[in-house]
Amino acid sequence: MQMSCIILCLTSQEECFIILVKTKGAAQMSISKTDFMRGMQCPKMLWLDAHRPELKVIPPETQRRLDRGNEFGDKAMAMFGPFEEMTAYIPGTKYLDKRKMVQKTKDAIRRGVENICEASFDHDGDFCAVDILHRVDEGVWELYEVKDSPEVKQQFIDDAGYQAWVLDKCGIQLDGVFVVYHYDDEVDPFEPVDVTEEAVEFAHVVNENIERLKAVKESKTEITIPMGEQCSKPYGCWYCGYCEKLARQSSLFD
Numbered sequence: 248m249q250m251s252c253i254i255l256c257l258t259s260q261e262e263c264f265i266i267l268v269k270t271k272g273a274a275q276m277s278i279s280k281t282d283f284m285r286g287m288q289c290p291k292m293l294w295l296d297a298h299r300p301e302l303k304v305i306p307p308e309t310q311r312r313l314d315r316g317n318e319f320g321d322k323a324m325a326m327f328g329p330f331e332e333m334t335a336y337i338p339g340t341k342y343l344d345k346r347k348m349v350q351k352t353k354d355a356i357r358r359g360v361e362n363i364c365e366a367s368f369d370h371d372g373d374f375c376a377v378d379i380l381h382r383v384d385e386g387v388w389e390l391y392e393v394k395d396s397p398e399v400k401q402q403f404i405d406d407a408g409y410q411a412w413v414l415d416k417c418g419i420q421l422d423g424v425f426v427v428y429h430y431d432d433e434v435d436p437f438e439p440v441d442v443t444e445e446a447v448e449f450a451h452v453v454n455e456n457i458e459r460l461k462a463v464k465e466s467k468t469e470i471t472i473p474m475g476e477q478c479s480k481p482y483g484c485w486y487c488g489y490c491e492k493l494a495r496q497s498s499l500f501d
């Protein structure tokens with residue numbers, strides 16, 4: 248059986264940690280958009296999502312904000328007119344059937360659907376669902392990431408950049424990448440902003456970091472990272488309670 252060692256240098260933190268991860272020729276773990284973004288904020292967050300998700304505590308206000316965002320995203324699906332939505336669930340569960348979503352998307356592209364919502368793509372297990380994939384010409388598309396926010400934030404552009412990376416790997420020709428934010432207009436609140444250049448820049452960041460984050464997710468050993476700025480930026484971390492408890496325990500023995 249093949250053995251390998253990967254040395255990780257987590258430079259996104261204030262301090263730099265070296266971690267040795269041993270793998271045994273196991274199937275390579277995949278990274279979704281959510282995994283990637285959370286792993287870039289804090290590798291330990293990604294590890295906990297993969298191995299100890301029961302420790303997360305989502306504050307009620309955050310859950311309400313996520314629900315409002317979903318409602319806004321649902322309304323935005325019609326911003327270019329008729330559309331088809333690719334969302335599919337594993338029967339009897341609330342879990343997405345990603346394989347089916349990818350198949351549905353391929354079929355929608357083949358049938359010439361102009362607006363594909365939750366358009367799903369998979370490159371070697373790295374998955375994303377695009378809020379709106381809008382056809383501008385034969386085989387040429389624009390990608391729209393919808394956010395229920397009064398402004399465009401860097402993390403939204405990064406989200407779109409990850410998706411652009413996956414679509415590029417899947418051979419989809421993109422002509423533009425946009426973030427749609429919540430404009431102050433009750434009739435037409437969907438305001439697209441062209442972020443193509445910045446999203447392409449972030450796609451390079453994806454290329455440079457995806458293998459590192461796969462190794463973090465795959466690690467059997469819990470990684471050690473002290474709490475810091477990353478616990479609240481850009482998003483409040485749902486594992487703060489757990490990490491605070493760990494910090495208290497370790498200070499008792501200092």
Ligand code: SF4
Pocket residue numbers: 288289290291292295472473474475477478479484485486487488490
């Ligand atoms: S609380 Fe902070 S250190 Fe712990 S997982 Fe979250 S971001 Fe990382």
